[in-house]
Amino acid sequence: MIYHVVSEPTWKAALDKGFYEAPSLATEGFIHTSKQEQVAGVLQRYYKDQPDLLLLHIDESKLTAPLKYELAPSVNQEFPHIYGPLNLDAVINITTI
Template sequence: MTRLLHITERALWEAARQAGTYEMSTRGKTLGEEGFIHCSLPDQLRGVAEFVYGDYEGPDELVVLTIDSERLTAPLRFEAARPGGVEYPHLYGPLPVDAVADVTPWPKA
């Protein structure tokens, strides 16, 4: 199992729990708009959180979804934004809520 992480707003996660799948790619962009869901490995999360949510003021709490890669139903690819760059995990389809093993609050700086 590869431990994948995704940071999001609690309300978006709660809505996904009701729907059965999570379909946000990143802050303000859906899976349909972006084509995949941005994820991180544990050592990448802080940098991603600072880049994507560094200016986030709420109103909702941020949470980290811990994803069990073995429960995914869509393709997972590791890709770099530019040739030779750091590769990040991208999920090419909806995230089933039962693939989320844990949800923890993201600590404010």
């Protein structure tokens, strides 16, 4: 299982489109995701005090785009990156943050 943080309005727009593309897909070539033990750090570093956040629970075996684990030198940890749009059926649960 991997996880992705998204705003509720952004997720609702993805549901209308039928797939999800984070802004990072256009700028960096992939969608940032995390392992469960990395979520708290990601929230603290990048989403502090942001309202209306959701945590997508993604079954990586259902992804249609390639998944690669790559080192983030700033925190010296490997993070999962999705190299393409996120197919909605790979999201098996959504929790409010």
